[in-house]
Amino acid sequence: MKRDVSGRTSIELMEQVKQNSQLNADSLSEPWLWVASPAIIESLSRSERAELVSWLQRGGFLVVENYKNAGDFRNKIVEAMPQGQWKLIPPDHELMRSFHLLASLPQCGDIGWEGFQFDQRLAVLLIPGDFIEALTAARSSTCFPNLTSEQASKIFINLMMVVLTTDYKKDQVHLPEILKRLR
Numbered sequence: 001m002k003r004d005v006s007g008r009t010s011i012e013l014m015e016q017v018k019q020n021s022q023l024n025a026d027s028l029s030e031p032w033l034w035v036a037s038p039a040i041i042e043s044l045s046r047s048e049r050a051e052l053v054s055w056l057q058r059g060g061f062l063v064v065e066n067y068k069n070a071g072d073f074r075n076k077i078v079e080a081m082p083q084g085q086w087k088l089i090p091p092d093h094e095l096m097r098s099f100h101l102l103a104s105l106p107q108c109g110d111i112g113w114e115g116f117q118f119d120q121r122l123a124v125l126l127i128p129g130d131f132i133e134a135l136t137a138a139r140s141s142t143c144f145p146n147l148t149s150e151q152a153s154k155i156f157i158n159l160m161m162v163v164l165t166t167d168y169k170k171d172q173v174h175l176p177e178i179l180k181r182l183r
Contacts, residue, residue: 023048032061032163034132038073053080056123061163066143067126068111077116077124084118095122098161100154101182106134108143122162131155 023044027033028051035041041064044052056062067073074086089095089105089112096102105113108129116124129143135152144152 023052028052028055028060031059032063034063035065036132037066038064038126042073042076049076049080053077056118057081059121061122062124063127063159064124065127065131066129067114068108068128074114074116074126081116081118081123084116084123086114086116089113089115089125093122095125095158095162098158098165100158102154102158105155106144106147106151125159 023033041049041052041062052060052062064073078084078086091104093115095105095113095115106129107113111128113128114126115122116126118124131144131152133142134144134147135149135156
C-alpha cells in the first residue's frame with residue numbers, strides 16, 4: 001500500500017501505521033482518525049466526545065468502518081454539529097474524482113458509504129464494511145469479497161487526497177489532465 005500511494009502521489013506514508021488504543025491528545029493531534037466501528041466512538045465519555053467534536057470542527061477527518069446500523073452514532077454527531085448533515089456518497093462526490101476517476105464505491109450488501117458534510121467539507125466517512133481488510137493483500141474482506149486490490153488502492157488514494165486537501169479539485173488546475181484521461 002505504501003508503495004502504491006507513494007508511486008502514484010506525492011504522499012509519503014509511514015512504514016508503520018500509528019495506532020492509538022484510545023482517543024487522547026496524541027490521537028487528536030493527527031489530521032485524521034480511522035476507527036473499526038461506531039461502538040468505539042459511542043463508548044466515549046461526554047468530555048471525550050466533546051473533544052472529538054471540537055477536533056472535527058477544527059478540520060479533523062474521521063473514518064468509521066463497519067457502521068451498518070449506526071443510527072445512534074449518526075444522531076449524536078448531528079446533535080453536536082447541527083449545521084452538518086449525513087448523505088450517501090454520490091457519484092459526483094470529490095471522493096470519486098480526487099485522484100482516480102471512480103465509477104462507484106463498493107457496497108456491503110445494499111448498504112452504501114455515507115458522509116457527514118460539515119463546513120462545506122466531508123468531516124466523517126462511514127464505510128459499511130471492513131475496507132482495511134479489503135485493502136490489505138493478506139486478508140480477504142467479508143463485506144467486499146469482489147473488491148480487487150487495485151480498486152481498493154484507488155479508493156484509498158482518493159480518500160487520502162480528500163483527507164489531506166479537502167476540495168483541491170474545485171480550483172480546476174487538474175481539469176485538463178482529467179479531460180485527457182476521459183478521452
